[in-house]
Amino acid sequence: MGLDRKIKYGMVGGGPGSFIGGVHRAAIALQGDIELVAGAFASTAEKSKQTGAELRLDSGRVYGSYEEMAQKEAKLPEGERIDFVSIVTPTYVHFPIAKAFIEAGINVVCDKPMTTTLGDAEELCRLVKKHDVVFALTHNYTGYPMVKQAKALVKKGILGEVRKVIVEYPQGWLATRLETEGAKQAVWRMDPKQAGVSACIGDIGSHAENLARYITGLEIDELCADLTIFLPGRPLDDDGNILVHYKNGARGILYASMISVGEENNLRIRIYGTKAGMEWHQEDPNYLYVRYNDKPEEIYKRGEGYLEPVVGANMRLPQGHPEGFFGAFANIYKNAVNTMRAKMTGGKPGEVDLDFPTVQDGAYGVNFIHKSVESSKARSWLKVDYSPPK
Amino acid sequence: MGLDRKIKYGMVGGGPGSFIGGVHRAAIALQGDIELVAGAFASTAEKSKQTGAELRLDSGRVYGSYEEMAQKEAKLPEGERIDFVSIVTPTYVHFPIAKAFIEAGINVVCDKPMTTTLGDAEELCRLVKKHDVVFALTHNYTGYPMVKQAKALVKKGILGEVRKVIVEYPQGWLATRLETEGAKQAVWRMDPKQAGVSACIGDIGSHAENLARYITGLEIDELCADLTIFLPGRPLDDDGNILVHYKNGARGILYASMISVGEENNLRIRIYGTKAGMEWHQEDPNYLYVRYNDKPEEIYKRGEGYLEPVVGANMRLPQGHPEGFFGAFANIYKNAVNTMRAKMTGGKPGEVDLDFPTVQDGAYGVNFIHKSVESSKARSWLKVDYSPPK
Amino acid sequence: MGLDRKIKYGMVGGGPGSFIGGVHRAAIALQGDIELVAGAFASTAEKSKQTGAELRLDSGRVYGSYEEMAQKEAKLPEGERIDFVSIVTPTYVHFPIAKAFIEAGINVVCDKPMTTTLGDAEELCRLVKKHDVVFALTHNYTGYPMVKQAKALVKKGILGEVRKVIVEYPQGWLATRLETEGAKQAVWRMDPKQAGVSACIGDIGSHAENLARYITGLEIDELCADLTIFLPGRPLDDDGNILVHYKNGARGILYASMISVGEENNLRIRIYGTKAGMEWHQEDPNYLYVRYNDKPEEIYKRGEGYLEPVVGANMRLPQGHPEGFFGAFANIYKNAVNTMRAKMTGGKPGEVDLDFPTVQDGAYGVNFIHKSVESSKARSWLKVDYSPPK
Amino acid sequence: MGLDRKIKYGMVGGGPGSFIGGVHRAAIALQGDIELVAGAFASTAEKSKQTGAELRLDSGRVYGSYEEMAQKEAKLPEGERIDFVSIVTPTYVHFPIAKAFIEAGINVVCDKPMTTTLGDAEELCRLVKKHDVVFALTHNYTGYPMVKQAKALVKKGILGEVRKVIVEYPQGWLATRLETEGAKQAVWRMDPKQAGVSACIGDIGSHAENLARYITGLEIDELCADLTIFLPGRPLDDDGNILVHYKNGARGILYASMISVGEENNLRIRIYGTKAGMEWHQEDPNYLYVRYNDKPEEIYKRGEGYLEPVVGANMRLPQGHPEGFFGAFANIYKNAVNTMRAKMTGGKPGEVDLDFPTVQDGAYGVNFIHKSVESSKARSWLKVDYSPPK
Secondary structure, eight states, X not given: OOSOSOEEEEEESOOTTOSHHHHHHHHHHTTSSEEEEEEEOSSSHHHHHHHHHHTTOOGGGBOSSHHHHHHHHHHSOTTTSOSEEEEOSOGGXXXXXXXXXXXXXOEEEEOSSOOSSHHHHHHHHHHHHHHTOOEXXXXXGGGSHHHHHHHHHHHHTTTOSEEEEEEEEEOOTTSSOGGGGTOHHHHHHTOHHHHOSOSHIIIIIHHHHHHHHHHHOOOEEEEEEEEEOOSTTOSSOSEEXXXXXXXXXXXXEEXXXXXXXXXXXXXXXXXXXXXXXXXXXXXXXXXXXXXOSSSOEEEEEXXXXXXXXXXXXXXXXXXXXXXXXXXXXXXXHHHHHHHHHHHHTTOOOOTTTTOSOOHHHHHHHHHHHHHHHHHHHHTSOEEOOOOOOO | OOSOSOEEEEEXXXXXXXXXXXXXXXXXXTTSSEEEEEEEOSSSHHHHHHHHHHTTOOGGGBOSSHHHHHHHHHHXXXXXXXXXXXXXXXXXXXXXXXXXXXXXTOEEEEOSSOOSSHHHHHHHHHHHHHHTOOEEEOXXXXXXXXXXXXXXXXXXXXXXXXXXXEEXXXXXXXXXXXXGGTOHHHHHHTOHHHHOSOSHIIIIIHHHHHHHHHHHOOOEEEEEEEEEOOSTTOSSOSEEEEEEEXXXXXXXXXXXXXXXXXXXXXXXXXXXXXXXXXXXXXXXTTEEEEEOSSSOEEEXXXXXXXXXXXXXXXXXXXXXXXXXXXXHHHHHHHHHHHHHHHHHTTOOOOTTTTOSOOHHHHHHHHHHXXXXXXXXXXXXXXXXXXXXXX | OOSOSOEEEEEESOOTTOSHHHHHHHHHHTTSXXXXXXXXXXXXXXXXXXXXXXXXXXXXXXXXXXXXXXXXXXXXXXXXXXXXXXXXXXXXXXXXXXXXXHHTXXXXXXXXXXXSXXXXXXXXXXXXXXXXXXXXXXXXXXXXXXXXXXXXXXXXXXXXXXXXXXXXXXXXXXXXXXXXXXXHHHHHHTOHHHHOSOSHIIIIIHHHHHHHHHHHOOXXXXXXXXXXXXXXXXXSOSEEEEEEEETTSOEEEEEEESOOTXXXXXXXXXXXXXXXXXXXXXXXXXXXXXXXXXXXXXXXXXXXXXXXXXHHTTOOSOXXXXXXXXXXXXXXXXXXXXXXXXXXXXXXXXXXXXXXXOHHHHHHHHHHHHHHHHHHHHTSOEEOOOOOOO | OOSOSOEEEEEESOOTTOSHHHHHHHHHHHHSSEEEEEEEOSSSHHHHHHHHHHTTOOGGGBOSSHHHHHHHHHHSOTTTSOSEEEEOSOGGGHHHHHHHHHXXXXXXXXXXXXXXXXXXXXXXXXXXXXXXXXXXXXXXXXXXXXXXXXXXXXXXXXXXXXXXXXXXXXXXXXXXXXXXXXXXXXXXXXXXXXXXXXXXXXXXIHHHHHHHHXXXXXXXXXXXXXXXXXXXXXXXXXXXXXXXXXXXXXXXXXEEESOOTTOOSOOEEEEEESSOEEEEETTSTTEXXXXXXXXXXXXXXXTOTTSOHHHHTTOOSOTTSOOOHXXXXXXXXXXXXXXXXXXXXXXXXXXXXXXXXXXXXXXXXXXXXXHHHHHHHHTXXXXXXXXXXX
């Protein structure tokens, strides 16, 4: 793989009480060739040190702020300094953190949604280009091997032309006002300052949009959204149903919900074309269902020899040994890091390496969130037809 | 059961090449106490005779037209004449046929959607009241035992207040223009003269609407529809996605499709309340799934002793012996006929007997179809809030 | 179909409190061209009359005993007398009843297991041959359309040579001693005088054996059984596990249980060959799963155009409109009656008509039950390799 | 957590072409506090070095043989030397390797089955006791969170007394003679010298036995096995069906197969007690199904708040974020390492820490394998009733 050492990374966020920071770290650990060496884990130096100690990091690389971290890491020699930063904070600080590291010439892996405003998102697009860094967004669900199989089959034309896309993402955990009981994950998602203009569409509707676009390649022409606040007192939507017109003429439904009691994390997609239909479930991710009008339904299974090559490049276990969320997450990092390695060694990243969500995907998603909110307020169809800065 | 004889019925439609006529007859046969004695099975006397002979009916009771049948049957003495007529023709002739029999004082069981115009539907409401006949509409999917269990659990409050309803009905059989190849079932559904203003929403979207309303009791306040004609040359929609606001504040998605390749007859509903969520699938009808945030998911199974009493009144086999489409269909007839028996013997039909779709349900459905078409054309939300004549 | 009238039948058993009698009658009714005209429904004339009246039969055709019925019906002219008798009593009286009707020249449809002794079973084989009547045994599970698809695919060689068969039939309803609480269905099944040498293997293990043999064509070479009485006080087995060697070298497991709490009627079969494996579930009967090592799993679905022709001949509803237990049961009657019609009109029944369990299947099953009991007592492998009299 | 540093380990086996070595390493990496520092990865020093380099290990800690490794590591100071060794070689060398490290006072985690002979297995029991080391066997399937939930529910008595256990483990990958085509995983498993007396029961039947015993606590009284070699030329079984009598009177079926075409890694268990039944599938591991005769089936889901505390201690992700094979595997290491930490800091490991398969489980499994082979050869029931040296 060229560069003959482990890749080094630092983390911003992921301190005491964080959930997603630990997930990023465990997922990365699956890779074996990427190691955590630095961090600004929390908003206070004290909490940051606490997490650094728990992770048994060199205390000299545990920083009190991201600004300090960006500045000091940039001064370390290549091979010692971090090769990339992983940003796992609430949304509203993604932009300044990412900007600081990009401007320091450090690659970025950033959690989603990318930013709270479209202006910030587009600015990141320009900065990534200007500073020529690798930027990956952790729309982790596109890391699942069978999502990649789905995309490959669509590309091969197995569905014919896509006519209809149903993508749904119901959860039930916010069916009561957990955010008033101090549940950290709920608090920031329901705080407009930290989360931006939307909670439900922002947090999970954006995953649904990204998944549908990743597999089908379809872009939204216009949409008609119906966002709801079911729990009185909430400032942001906890549910949203959206009608979609795609640019190729396909129709779609996209919905996300945080108040669907009894649902866990039930991201699902069904895609219907002129020749076949397809279905995938995040909660049962090792299978892909393809249906025809004129022959038996097919179940494609992760790990089997008949799959497209991209699947093999994105899995770690043989058939029947279930892979899950960590493996998908790890694939985003794996591919981004392989792209970094290629760049660092003067090589050209392959198609498989470049298979991760980009800063443009992030801008696309932020625009989608804002248009959904706008359409819902206007109670009408709204033109989208958006292209982020390249 | 009071009346000490079999109930006699006649059929209009269901002649050579018909599919649904045979389904009605077989479903009715499951009951054992209802017999076919007359019919006007086709648009020509010759074809009608042919079907009558195949069914080994007395040729004197096989008529060349529904007008003749209504007139002559009405003159036969009670006990000999038909107790009800079953109307299984394409939609556009439901109205004149139903009108003829109602005015002859004969009970009616009619296929859905009830009529092609709302005026006709409302006129039927008035005629049924005026002539005091029993009128049942075969929205057969509400005949499934576990749909009745769902309705009973909602009524008991197991879901709390309903917040969200997702009802979907994808089929794939019209993904190509079968109607141009002479497929009888396709031809009339895609003919505005015979089917009315809508194909997809009219034929199956109306089932979805009826199912959701039957289980939840919720009425539509407003809707925003997106109907599509995917196959060039078709005069009517073959797909439709609808956002729904219910009068209690609940939100919903209702969609139906005839072009979803690989789908068979996949009517499904998910209902989420403040306390639990619920799911039922027509293609796997003997199970009802109830989900909570704080205890294990439950699977209710037809035939078990812990179910609500209404289930026992609407099934014919013990647990683990799967019932299907015929049993559900038969329940519509069973309950309507029990209501007829009660009336004929001067008794009062019980709640279980009255559990079948009425002429008002029919008018509600016809209005829903028309509002969906209208909203889609206007590309906007449209007020529904409709009450049929009582 | 030749004979231009409905087929007439009588029933022995199926009186007050019976479950299976009503099931037979409802299943037959699905056919439309078979009518009940006579019966000896119970062990007393009074109870028999009661059921006859409820079924609105001509009281002159409701008999006080099966002997009277066989004798009097045989004297009626053809076209008026019953064309066949349906025997739905507990096992121990199947033999004398069947014998009486066969000797009267009347065709027989008999419930399973066929007899309590092998001697009786073999005598029935001889009587059927001697009197040249049609005899069908209601191993109803082989009537399911997708079981017929399975058999057809095995015959086409899709599995290659069969190596392994796992057939299982767990129920949970006898996990307590229901038979001491007067539950009629439990009482006779646990009474050695009425049920014979086995309860669990006799009642449901025999279905499992028949299903495996029907689909694969494999005959048992030897078996090693482990029958258990879990509930103290029971005279007969309520559970049984059996290792099987088939004559072609295949290995198998066959198990049945009445004490598997939480199971309903979970007959299932998996068959593995050199090229593919196959699975079917009675509780989800409209699907057949076929699995390969080198291509995606396939789900075959009842009603689709790609199925073998035999499926179309044994179903009544299009795809996605679930058929269940009644349809499978009706198919046994349909085919047996079509065979009768062919014989009565001097024709030759086709392969599709002859597709029902025969008197030889009955003898095979009775021998299997007895060998299982014997092997279990001896705690050892036992040779089977049995051929019933042709 | 007491000991304030990462735990260090070395690996024997897991060199070029190995599958399971990489699995162990990735699973361990999920933990974050265990690091690989040494290894004797292959049978030649050259190959061992190759793997060491790929893993970026200090070349001074990469050894040419396990003997050298045991000897040299033992001489390193505590904190620098490995805290445990992970043995991931074919079965036949488990014994000498484990013996060497145990005698060097180094803790051992060993792959299964533990040894090829019962004598060796019992000698390991004695050595572990004598040298007071921690010894864990990677029966990884008992590491799944929902298997632990199952065990806890059985212990709470939710099933009542267990009456029946059906555990099955079909695979299809050896349905052809892959071992003659150089497939490394197939070669050693089908070589009596490397694998011992059994291939199928040894490799996967032993997992099935361990899983059943882990959840239920039941021990085998006697068994009757039917092992088969389907592929001519194979020296060892590729399929086995076993009837089991447990010491409490429960009955069971245990089967394993490598020739069940279309099966991937389908370990499944069903357990029936006097009050409820239970089912778990390895290929869908985040769910546990509990069934009753008198209330709805329940689906327990990993990550939910209503589960037993042991589940929370053995998972890494919230509900709806699927965990898989790696997580289960990691739990074996996690618990064994926590036990080591407790011992190393003079503490007492808790019940949760001690929840991993022991050297006695290993001896129990080796005895089970041998008794199965013996019973099959004798074609008869065979007494087991075995207790390993404590």
